[in-house]
Amino acid sequence: MKQKDPDLLLFHAPLLRQGMTTPKAMRDVLIALAPATGASLWFFGMSAVLVLGASIAGAVLAEWLFADRASRGESLRDATGVLTGLLLGLTLPPGLPMWMAFLGGFVSIALGKVIWGGLGHNLFNPALLGRAFLLATFPIAMTTWVSAHPEGGFFSVYAGNLALPFMQAPVDGVTAATPLGLLKFEQEVTPLTNLMLGKIGGSLGETNGILLLLGGVYLWLRRDLDWRIPVGILGTVVIFSFFLGLFDAERFPTPLFSVFSGGLLLGAIYMATDPVTSPVTPRGAWIFAIGTGVLVMLIRVFGGLPEGVMYAILLMNAATPLIDRYTQPRVFGHGAEKQP
Amino acid sequence: MKVFRRLRRNFEHGVHPAHHKQQTENLPIQRVPFGKHYIMPLGQHIGVPSRAVVAAGDPVERGQLIAEPGGFVSTALHSPVKGTVSKVGDFRGVDGRFAPAIAIEADPFATQEVDPDAAPDWRSLSLEAFIEAVQMAGIVGMGGAAFPSHVKLSVPDGVKIRHLLINGAECEPYLTTDHRLMIERPEALLEGAEILRQKLGAEETVIGIEANKPDAIETISRHLSPDQPVRIVTLKVKYPQGAEKMMIKSVFGTEVPAGRLPRDVEVNVNNVGTVVAIADYFLRGMPLIERVVTVAGPGVSYPANLIVPLGTSVRDVVKFCGGLEAGTREIIMGGPMMGRPIASLDVPVLKGCSGVLVFTEEQTVRRKEYPCIRCGRCLEACPYFLNPSRLARLSKARMFDEMKDYNVFDCVECGCCTFACPSNIPIVQLIRTAKDDLKNRKEPDA
Numbered sequence: 001m002k003q004k005d006p007d008l009l010l011f012h013a014p015l016l017r018q019g020m021t022t023p024k025a026m027r028d029v030l031i032a033l034a035p036a037t038g039a040s041l042w043f044f045g046m047s048a049v050l051v052l053g054a055s056i057a058g059a060v061l062a063e064w065l066f067a068d069r070a071s072r073g074e075s076l077r078d079a080t081g082v083l084t085g086l087l088l089g090l091t092l093p094p095g096l097p098m099w100m101a102f103l104g105g106f107v108s109i110a111l112g113k114v115i116w117g118g119l120g121h122n123l124f125n126p127a128l129l130g131r132a133f134l135l136a137t138f139p140i141a142m143t144t145w146v147s148a149h150p151e152g153g154f155f156s157v158y159a160g161n162l163a164l165p166f167m168q169a170p171v172d173g174v175t176a177a178t179p180l181g182l183l184k185f186e187q188e189v190t191p192l193t194n195l196m197l198g199k200i201g202g203s204l205g206e207t208n209g210i211l212l213l214l215g216g217v218y219l220w221l222r223r224d225l226d227w228r229i230p231v232g233i234l235g236t237v238v239i240f241s242f243f244l245g246l247f248d249a250e251r252f253p254t255p256l257f258s259v260f261s262g263g264l265l266l267g268a269i270y271m272a273t274d275p276v277t278s279p280v281t282p283r284g285a286w287i288f289a290i291g292t293g294v295l296v297m298l299i300r301v302f303g304g305l306p307e308g309v310m311y312a313i314l315l316m317n318a319a320t321p322l323i324d325r326y327t328q329p330r331v332f333g334h335g336a337e338k339q340p
Numbered sequence: 341m342k343v344f345r346r347l348r349r350n351f352e353h354g355v356h357p358a359h360h361k362q363q364t365e366n367l368p369i370q371r372v373p374f375g376k377h378y379i380m381p382l383g384q385h386i387g388v389p390s391r392a393v394v395a396a397g398d399p400v401e402r403g404q405l406i407a408e409p410g411g412f413v414s415t416a417l418h419s420p421v422k423g424t425v426s427k428v429g430d431f432r433g434v435d436g437r438f439a440p441a442i443a444i445e446a447d448p449f450a451t452q453e454v455d456p457d458a459a460p461d462w463r464s465l466s467l468e469a470f471i472e473a474v475q476m477a478g479i480v481g482m483g484g485a486a487f488p489s490h491v492k493l494s495v496p497d498g499v500k501i502r503h504l505l506i507n508g509a510e511c512e513p514y515l516t517t518d519h520r521l522m523i524e525r526p527e528a529l530l531e532g533a534e535i536l537r538q539k540l541g542a543e544e545t546v547i548g549i550e551a552n553k554p555d556a557i558e559t560i561s562r563h564l565s566p567d568q569p570v571r572i573v574t575l576k577v578k579y580p581q582g583a584e585k586m587m588i589k590s591v592f593g594t595e596v597p598a599g600r601l602p603r604d605v606e607v608n609v610n611n612v613g614t615v616v617a618i619a620d621y622f623l624r625g626m627p628l629i630e631r632v633v634t635v636a637g638p639g640v641s642y643p644a645n646l647i648v649p650l651g652t653s654v655r656d657v658v659k660f661c662g663g664l665e666a667g668t669r670e671i672i673m674g675g676p677m678m679g680r681p682i683a684s685l686d687v688p689v690l691k692g693c694s695g696v697l698v699f700t701e702e703q704t705v706r707r708k709e710y711p712c713i714r715c716g717r718c719l720e721a722c723p724y725f726l727n728p729s730r731l732a733r734l735s736k737a738r739m740f741d742e743m744k745d746y747n748v749f750d751c752v753e754c755g756c757c758t759f760a761c762p763s764n765i766p767i768v769q770l771i772r773t774a775k776d777d778l779k780n781r782k783e784p785d786a
Contacts, residue, residue: 005684009670016703016759017759018760120712121711331724
């Protein structure tokens with residue numbers, strides 16, 4: 001009864017894995033963004049569906065179009081295209097024409113990711129690159145904010161959403177400036193509770209700070225996010241605005257206002273933490289985060305724009321390879337003291 | 341700050357694989373019956389291969405010298421059984437390559453005993469003679485590396501060893517050999533430790549045990565005598581806690597400088613199995629001719645902790661454990677994190693083989709590799725604080741020289757990075773490729 005030996009494989013150890021995979025991590029971010037996305041539907045109704053849907057569709061189309069045929073299904077399954085489209089959509093004004101959102105999503109993937117060599121190779125955050133493209137191309141539409149809750153209820157749509165491609169976007173009847181815009185150009189301070197809950201003008205995803213924080217906590221619990229980056233950015237912004245407040249409490253925003261206004265939470269928790277475009281070393285993450293926080297405040301307070309999160313993150317993205325190079329961790333046993 | 345670090349009893353980074361020890365941790369060590377054929381490779385330790393001193397046809401006793409050290413970093417080999425040498429020649433080794441070995445046919449009627457008085461009296465030996473006796477007993481590090489023990493014990497003049505550290509961490513999943521030895525042979529462990537401590541002139545013996553072996557800690561504590569300076573240190577359960585330099589960091593809070601040895605921080609580290617082998621030789625006359633092996637994993641019918649004579653084929657070991665389950669895909673010699681896969685069941689159990697682990701589909705499924713997204717999990721895993729993500733990228737680009745700037749030669753290949761990588765990138769394998777290439781590269785003529 002001689003039994004045949006099994007054909008043995010020679011996979012190199014370690015044979016064990018910790019269980020987390022990259023697509024799972026991407027899906028975790030989608031889950032973390034779900035509450036904030038839900039809030040954008042609540043505040044902006046069908047318009048949110050249209051804008052988010054258009055930008056996701058643009059991103060996924062680019063992903064599909066530029067993938068090589070063999071790995072086409074694969075690159076869609078890892079959810080990175082959907083994630084980029086969603087992140088971009090959340091930074092857009094609710095009244096933006098759908099075709100612009102679609103174009104933005106397409107550009108995010110095509111110019112933000114594919115031409116760099118695909119996932120893991122891009123220098124800039126794709127969603128923010130897409131947004132920068134839209135802001136440069138359609139400055140009026142990208143800075144026309146509408147107030148939450150369209151008059152006709154959930155199923156009514158801001159007129160701007162349905163504008164035809166390359167036609168001037170019709171300006172909506174009920175426009176509302178963002179809290180940062182109000183502060184900068186009209187010296188008007190929005191109450192903090194409105195900021196936290198989202199009863200303000202602003203982009204789709206930036207209005208409800210509490211839900212964004214909640215998603216961040218989820219990501220932190222799942223170890224999908226380098227906590228140093230949001231903590232560093234928000235901490236820097238708080239400290240910066242605290243000291244500004246010492247000079248002139250009337251003119252400058254309070255620390256909490258700074259944290260909860262604009263796209264800071266969305267940017268600090270979901271965009272600056274994009275592992276591909278942020279430093280990989282722990283010290284580098286601190287430098288990146290503090291740099292982003294300082295740039296945000298400089299642009300907001302001293303720059304010509306009311307909001308600076310996007311440019312702050314993109315600028316620090318560009319510095320990431322350099323930061324990584326000069327913040328390599330101290331290797332075990334190098335420069336250590338010899339005696340106990 | 342320094343005091344704080346000393347209190348922590350830990351090293352930084354590392355990973356937490358499920359330890360999978362339930363299969364065998366409560367199973368007493370059993371002896372495998374003697375088989376018929378034994379193959380003793382001459383190069384089963386790190387260093388120069390041994391030199392055979394027997395020829396085909398020679399009768400050998402169990403424990404008789406069959407090969408002498410081939411140099412300083414080399415050890416002796418002894419026959420694991422009474423029998424006859426059938427061939428001295430090339431046999432297929434664990435890595436699939438042919439290498440010189442001595443084949444022995446066992447005498448089926450022998451009682452297979454060793455002469456209990458074969459060893460010299462350790463108390464009367466000078467340190468040099470003691471070290472030579474360890475070499476002639478064929479004793480090597482039993483934790484897996486199989487580094488000749490006498491080399492570790494040879495301390496240059498002027499270097500003092502203050503602490504004898506006994507490594508009972510056994511941080512590799514599945515393996516329970518040291519665990520069982522600590523429970524079943526605590527006297528032998530403490531005897532061996534005392535021999536080493538006295539010969540090295542160390543002030544104290546420290547036994548480091550991971551916290552998931554409370555029964556081992558309890559058993560050894562019960563056998564401690566007040567006149568022996570031994571203390572037990574409970575270590576956090578974390579891989580690679582049993583890596584020599586990590587353990588020193590955990591126990592003493594000291595980092596062994598890169599490129600230096602534990603003796604440079606006045607410590608000598610030995611594995612539990614090695615210390616027991618020292619006691620078995622000097623007190624019971626048995627050179628290193630058998631060892632404890634854990635046979636476990638999802639593909640083995642009856643997992644066990646076994647005393648296996650060296651040179652026994654994996655086939656005989658597995659057969660004793662009820663054979664392989666259907667669906668066996670891979671057999672690892674050693675632990676699942678750092679062990680080596682074997683290509684054939686006919687390879688022999690060696691001095692450094694702490695486990696025979698049989699894996700099935702689940703552990704060997706081909707995992708899809710994704711691009712590196714620089715998530716930094718490997719950096720947080722690497723106990724040496726390297727940048728595995730960068731090293732893997734450079735290795736893929738075949739930029740091996742640049743990898744030296746990122747301290748590739750500090751890598752001990754523990755596999756934490758590959759374990760932690762969510763993109764399933766074979767990081768440690770890429771690093772090994774680069775190291776091999778850099779080491780074997782021919783220097784251009786000057």
